[in-house]
Amino acid sequence: MTDANPPSRTGTELSTDRLAVSTVADLCADLEANVAEVIVGHEDVVEHVVTAMLGRGHVLLDDVPGVGKTMLARSIATSIDCEFRRIQFTPDLLPTDVTGVNVFNQQSREFEFQPGPVFGNVVLGDEINRAPPKTQSALLEAMEEEQVTVDGDTRELPDPFTVIATQNAIEPNRTYDLPFAELDRFMKKLHLGYPDPDEEAELLGRTVGNHPIESLEPVTDRETIVAARETVAETRVERPVREYATRLAGYTREHARVGVSPRGTIALLRAAQARAVTTGRDYVIPDDIQTEAPVVLPHRIKASDRERDGATVVENALERVPVE
Template identity: 50%
Template sequence: MTPRAELSGAPTTGTGDAPETPGVDQLHATIQRIAANVEQVLVGKPEVVRLALVTLLAEGHLLVEDVPGVGKTSLAKALARSIDCTVSRIQFTPDLLPSDITGVSVYNRRTESFEFRPGPVFANVVVGDEINRASPKTQSALLECMEERQVTVDGDTYPLSSPFMVIATQNPVEMEGTYALPEAQRDRFTTRVSIGYPDPKAELAMVDEHAGHDPLADLRPVADAAEVHGLVQAVRQVHVSTEVRRYAVDLVAGTRQLTELRLGASPRSTLQLVRAARAQAALAGRGFTIPDDVQAVAIPVLAHRLVLTSEARAARRSTTDLVRQLLDRTPVPRGDTERERG
């Protein structure tokens, strides 16, 4: 079966001459350009764009979950096109096979050997449209890619390019013809965002500006893979004090004590919460994190990883509300989190 993918963009950056790591000011300027570019397509949703950029800077993967028609795919495409790098798109369908994503080994009669033909996952940005329309077996083909940045086929391992980001969209599991994402799959997404319906003013602006043409067609890259790689390196240098690290651990550990949950957040959640907090601090123009950074990303990072008990589902509790309550009652460090450096 031919992979359902569209491959485009410039060659990926190699591991050779790495660009100089930018400072916080340069990082902020570059991210503002990317944000402004994406907001040309996704009108009136700056918070959603912010979380998408936090995920990019945190070396993570983004899950966009909402009902059809609110701009899930447009967000994914706009972010991908704002970066001049290799981009592939996978339309997930029930008949899609794992090899359609990762690639397949094909026998070459001329050389009398097997050759690996890479799948669409071999790109800097992979846009997975309606990921929950594929079977769990096919969804699981992304597990190794997202966590280890590599693909193993027939015993051979192939590294993926850097930067590497999966932006997946999905409809709510209650929609007809969808499969719920396995817990292991959800846990590999750094953040989950819901776009929601635009307010009347933003919707009117969208009708005025977008009714006559496709804004994606006019979108041009404002950064490249080398710049993004440099931004990621800069975010890694953002300082996280002992107090902030302990605060993140307390929040994640608190999810494991909630009686409404059958499954709390994993240790991977703690690592990704701290990475996202670093990215949030960098977006704010700081070289150090504060508790507010953790709070700003806690719900997008943690809520989708939690599994409610049947009683909690019957009572119509939501994981978002539980994380919000946990934030309210977890003690916030009041010391000088800027004091401890390096």
């Protein structure tokens, strides 16, 4: 679907703290090409992770072990020259192991805050569902408000801040379900799936010797990502597009036990803004909404008995809700 009368702004009149739309589009292409040095195939998934990061969102990678979830997260983080932290979630992990803790300094006779691994620009939460809900809840404030409160003191997290979490999709007896409030804080839930035979053969050829992740170099830095996020945040979402997104969310509320929350609708529009910029536009069209909805909305829905899952609800919404 195209816009017959697209807005005329070109993106050349810029404030000092953001980039031209064309520059951000080129940056996304560079990031995706760099990740492709490590990740064979899955171009759509890589693109979704990049747009989520630019849209100020977090990503949940859900699949069976061994398909490259952690390697994808590492490749994205390595491609950006910024603070990367990894949290290996285990059943004995404590909330303070994530957020940090106040430690008494014998010399100064005062408590000093030792920041946890959540204090990074790109935080990889590996197998997040292996930790109990109490530990998982340590991320709730961080993911929503980009801050952490420990012993009554609130500390801001670095800018940008993005969580890329992986989830073990099997072994249900050894994992914990993610709380619904936590799922709702992930902008996108993505699945890689198995590679096709040609992709797997190419993957094997790259990794028989030294793994390509070891030689991967950054293609951008923290300051550029912050400026690119500003460009995405200023991408226009006109009222008819906002109303279309609202109608989609309304459909899910009417046809599921739990539908998409307002937070989910906001995430959908932010993802659509990033999608628009990657294609060289500074305005959102319904196509952007329709492309992002299948990965932004389903995990926020608890389907009714008549529907199989959230993905079915969203599929039906896209078919039946008109674009006006």
